[in-house]
Amino acid sequence: MFPVSPELEKSLKAMRTIVDADVIPLERELARRKSFTALEPELASVRRKVKELGLWGPQIPTKLGGMGLGLMEHARVSEELGRSPLGHYVFNCQAPDAGNMEILEQFGNDEQKKTYLEPLARGDIRSCFAMTEPDLPGSNPTWLATTATKDGADYVINGRKWFTSSCEGATFAIVMAVTNPDAAPHARASQILVPTSTPGFHRVRNISVMGEPGDGYASHAEVTFEGCRVPQTNLLGMEGAGFGIAQERLGPGRIHHCMRWIGVCERAFDLMCQRAASRTVAPGKPLGTKQIVQAWIAESRAEIQAGRLMVLQAAWKMEREGAYAAREEISLIKFYVAGVLQNVIDRAVQVHGALGMTDDTILAYFYRHERAARIYDGADEVHKVVVAKRILKGYGLEVGS
Known part of the structure; x- marks a missing residue:
């Protein structure tokens, strides 16, 4: 019913070989070290191998160095790589980076793509996505307390987020914040690019999940924004379109x-x-x-x-x-x-x-x-x-x- 092309079949076979031979053996080291960051050198080696074999970034457009697969094709890839918790990271199609790349490609301007998308697609940096808030229901993204108020040419962001996954070590965050408080519920929030080095951006802690603190890419962070000031040119897409x-x-x-x-x-x-x-x-x-x-x-x-x-x-x-x-x-x-x-x-x-x-x-x-x-x-x-x-x-x- 959903046939696989010979080209994709070949790629899936190569991916399975890498997962079996290079990725799954690292799982025991992850369990022993209890640290994703400590495993980075070994993971980086496998990532280089993936690039050399032309299997990097299955969902990333070819113009950005990826395989340019469609949704159906990438679905097959996701199953193959999902056999290991390290699989997607090694191929640079891991959440939240994959989703951030997709919306930067679709909604980012040329400068945003050059600054954020291109190094993310190369695997030179990581990103995070800050939407969920501890005091409001995460299943309703129209209900947010974090605000981004205009001041001159800037937005000043104030609020608190948590489960900002992969925050530790991330270069930037895409932040959902209320910019239009008097608008209809679905038009109140915007998405704003915030470098994690910005004054006022604070990673408070990595949240322990089921007894595991998590670090690096495997972290789930609580984040506060205290007078966090970024240019309005960091707005992703249209204001109110978050x-x-x-x-x-x-x-x-x-x-x-x-x-x-x-x-x-x-x-x-x-x-x-x-x-x-x-x-x-x-x-x-x-x-x-x-x-x-x-x-x-x-x-x-x-x-x-x-x-x-x-x-x-x-x-x-x-x-x-x-x-x-x-x-x-x-x-x-x-x-x-x-x-x-x-x-x-x-x-x-x-x-x-x-x-x-x-x-x-x-x-x-x-x-x-x-x-x-x-x-x-x-x-x-x-x-x-x-x-x-x-x-x-x-x-x-x-x-x-």
Whole structure:
């Protein structure tokens, strides 16, 4: 139904080889060192290899040194690289940089592209995206307290953000802030480029997630803006268009996330099956002879297959008709695949028993870090309600907020 071209098949095979041979072996070092930053020299070496092989930046336009893949093609790549938590970073298609590159390409002016997009596409710098606030619901990006007030030729930004992912070591942030407080809810906020070296930009802390503090690219930071002054020329796109730009970013981003989750599922599924086939239990039979384990394997296979097809169908529709036309499909995959992800990882941990709780396999890492899939980019419950309202509207029932 969704064929892969011979050229993409060749690229996917090469990517799989790199992930298996060069990336997955680094996972044990990540678990041992408990630091992403400490692993940077090894990761940089693999990144150079990726560039040499012409596999750099699958989603980046060729004019910026990438592969220039479309949404459907990149969806396939996301699954392949998602088998390792280091995969996307090594190929320079990691969040939040990938989304930031997309909106800079679409909405940035020539100077912004030269200053921010080009070095980001080369992998010379990293970036972060500051939208979520600790005191307001992150699932509603129209509700923000951070403000950007005009003063002469500048914006002066004040506010507090958190879960500004990959902030530590980032060169710049794209900040969502209210510039037009009296406008309609969807026209109040703008997106502004803020170098992290700007006075008034403060990274307060890296937030510990499920017991892991995270550092460097793996950080999730709390950030404050205290009289943070940047030129109005740092405005990304039109003033008041922050929500619309965010939606342009989140639509493809959810495709990328969901296919990455499918890759995580495939890795966990493979480990689960290996364990079921090799682990002997009383009275001397492999664990896979137990019917409950067989049921977990069958259910996981069915759920992964269904999730993959749903994501590819959503990507297919978005590529042809746009994000707005595919909004229902995007909401469906967001909560469905996030649920499959949690189910498959949990079953894999259970099959591994005590071993599944350790960092001797990647499963415990996945278990800690991928629980967030049901929260970010819109909580599952929000997407379910949105889909249900649209469906019921077709039956003549208007459901209010």
